[in-house]
Amino acid sequence: MNIANADNLKMCGLDIYVTYDKNVIEAAGIKRSPLSSEYGWDYRIQEPGIVRAVLATGTEGEPLRGDGVLFWLDFNVKGNEGDRTELKFQIDATSIYDCGDLKNEVPLDLNDTGIFTVNWKNILCDLNGDGKVDSSDIAFLLKLAVGNAELSEDLRHIGDSSGDGRIRSNDAAMCMRISTGNPLAPPSSGMKRNTPRSSSVTVNISDNIEVLAGGSIWVPVNISDMKDLAGADIVLNYDPTLLTVKNVRTSSLTENFDLDFNVQTGQAKISLSCKDGDGLSGGSGTLVEAEFTAKPNAGISSLTLASVRLNDSYGQDFEISALQTEIDSQNGELKVIVPSLMDAILCLKILTGMDISIDDTDADFIAKGKIELSDVIYILQWIAGIRFN
Numbered sequence: 030m031n032i033a034n035a036d037n038l039k040m041c042g043l044d045i046y047v048t049y050d051k052n053v054i055e056a057a058g059i060k061r062s063p064l065s066s067e068y069g070w071d072y073r074i075q076e077p078g079i080v081r082a083v084l085a086t087g088t089e090g091e092p093l094r095g096d097g098v099l100f101w102l103d104f105n106v107k108g109n110e111g112d113r114t115e116l117k118f119q120i121d122a123t124s125i126y127d128c129g130d131l132k133n134e135v136p137l138d139l140n141d142t143g144i145f146t147v148n149w150k151n152i153l154c155d156l157n158g159d160g161k162v163d164s165s166d167i168a169f170l171l172k173l174a175v176g177n178a179e180l181s182e183d184l185r186h187i188g189d190s191s192g193d194g195r196i197r198s199n200d201a202a203m204c205m206r207i208s209t210g211n212p213l214a215p216p217s218s219g220m221k222r223n224t225p226r227s228s229s230v231t232v233n234i235s236d237n238i239e240v241l242a243g244g245s246i247w248v249p250v251n252i253s254d255m256k257d258l259a260g261a262d263i264v265l266n267y268d269p270t271l272l273t274v275k276n277v278r279t280s281s282l283t284e285n286f287d288l289d290f291n292v293q294t295g296q297a298k299i300s301l302s303c304k305d306g307d308g309l310s311g312g313s314g315t316l317v318e319a320e321f322t323a324k325p326n327a328g329i330s331s332l333t334l335a336s337v338r339l340n341d342s343y344g345q346d347f348e349i350s351a352l353q354t355e356i357d358s359q360n361g362e363l364k365v366i367v368p369s370l371m372d373a374i375l376c377l378k379i380l381t382g383m384d385i386s387i388d389d390t391d392a393d394f395i396a397k398g399k400i401e402l403s404d405v406i407y408i409l410q411w412i413a414g415i416r417f418n
Contacts, residue, residue: 030082031192032064032099036349037092038135040068042126043084046075047102050114054145056080058103061214062192063343063350067091069217070100079119095349098192101213108147116143151187154204162208164287167302170201171289174262174300191344198260199344201287201302205259206342209306215343228354230255230339230347232263232316234332234361242367243411245275245322248332249315252282259308259342260286262300265319268330269295271365272321280315288317296335308342327367334358373408376400 030045049056059072059082071085082100108114118139125135154162156169170188172178173196180196188196190203206213231253240246250263267274274297277290288301299317303309337358339347347354379400 030099030102031097031194032093033096033194035093036095038125039092039128040065040084040125041128041131042124043082044122044124045082046079046119046122047082048079048117048119049104049145051078051107053106053108053112053114053147054104055107056102057105060101060103061217062098062100063214063345064093064095064097064192065099066214066343067217067351072102081122092351094351094353095346096193097344098190104145106147110147110149112147114145116145118142151183153187154190154200154207156184156188162204164208164304166208167201167204167304168287168289170196170204171198171287171300171302174198174201175289175291175298177289177291197262197338197340198300198302199338199340199346201300202259202306202308202340202342203344205302205304205306206344211306213343215345229357230354231357231359232334232337232339233357233359234334236361238332238361239364239366240321240323241411242323242327242365243325245320246363247278247318247320248361248363249280249318250334252313252316254311254313255309255339256311257308257341258339258347259303259306260301260340260344261316262336262338263298263317263334264336265297265299266331266333266335267295267297267321267363268328271324271326271328271330272363273324274319275322276320278318278320280318282309282312282314283316303342306342321363323363323365325367327365329362329364332361332363334360368408368411370408370412373405373412376405376408380405 056072056074059070061070069085071083073081075081080102082102120139123137123139125137127135149160150158154166156166169178173180173184173188185196188200190200190207233251234248238248274292277288277297277299279286279288279301283301285304286301287304290297290299297319301317337356339356341347345352348356380402
């Protein structure tokens, strides 16, 4: 049961009635979600074909943060394969009350309905339809997240395990929990979390990077101390007249993550998800690396982190969920250099031991960490038009 547009809603009362065909399914339980993990839930079968979900316990004044699954209803299947039933809200009986106004119901749009079909294929997160949820479904979900596979309406419903209406790495985290049988919601802390943001994380790209025109360079996207990170969705923009993205890879910090990426003109979309579902225990370092190839003209390209979404192993978005962690994105830039005859002369001066006022590494055009005669040859070949990488 999903909820949207309920950010900062502080629930002190809730009754939700759902109707269904009693010959196809029968209500059997209710589970907390990450969105409402501080609340306790109960259910009652009012009569065959009608189940009532009620708010049993909760931290008074604890607000909801973001959109997603409010709770899960469990059903036992009674029908045969192919049987279907509509899941509808009983509008005249369903109500939610905010703690700040217990006299008036929160306005609700209850017109959205669902269809339950008895089928061994395409259960939640089973994106390839083989009747189980495993690593192949997680890999396909990441392809959907970055746009490397066509997202049909059916696939969106199957893959959107977080219930926020989108396919992102947080869904991969939830699907991983489903595949391993782990609890879908974190344990209740018993504490109010409607406090100002308690921590911040920095994701940044260096602004002191250079590459030879026609050459390639790996550019790191770094992250500060980040505990419990299990997934990320990054949109990286750059100047397509100067650069193209050739590849993206994980780092030693995220070597236990699956990754997929999609490159469009001037933009790379990157999604990654932890393979074991536990996430990082902590640490700082490189989150991912993008390999840029420079075009044969000089200039400076901004490397802009247009979007950075991070989630934990329960699919909770660090910034907009109850975790309330501020994400500070710091952009960088990449300078494309066209070598000249003066650069060759500079290298020769360094090789002959002449004292010049420049860092030797600035003349290391093939990135060995030292100046050699091969750098001079490289520059002369580039000027002659017989080398562009």
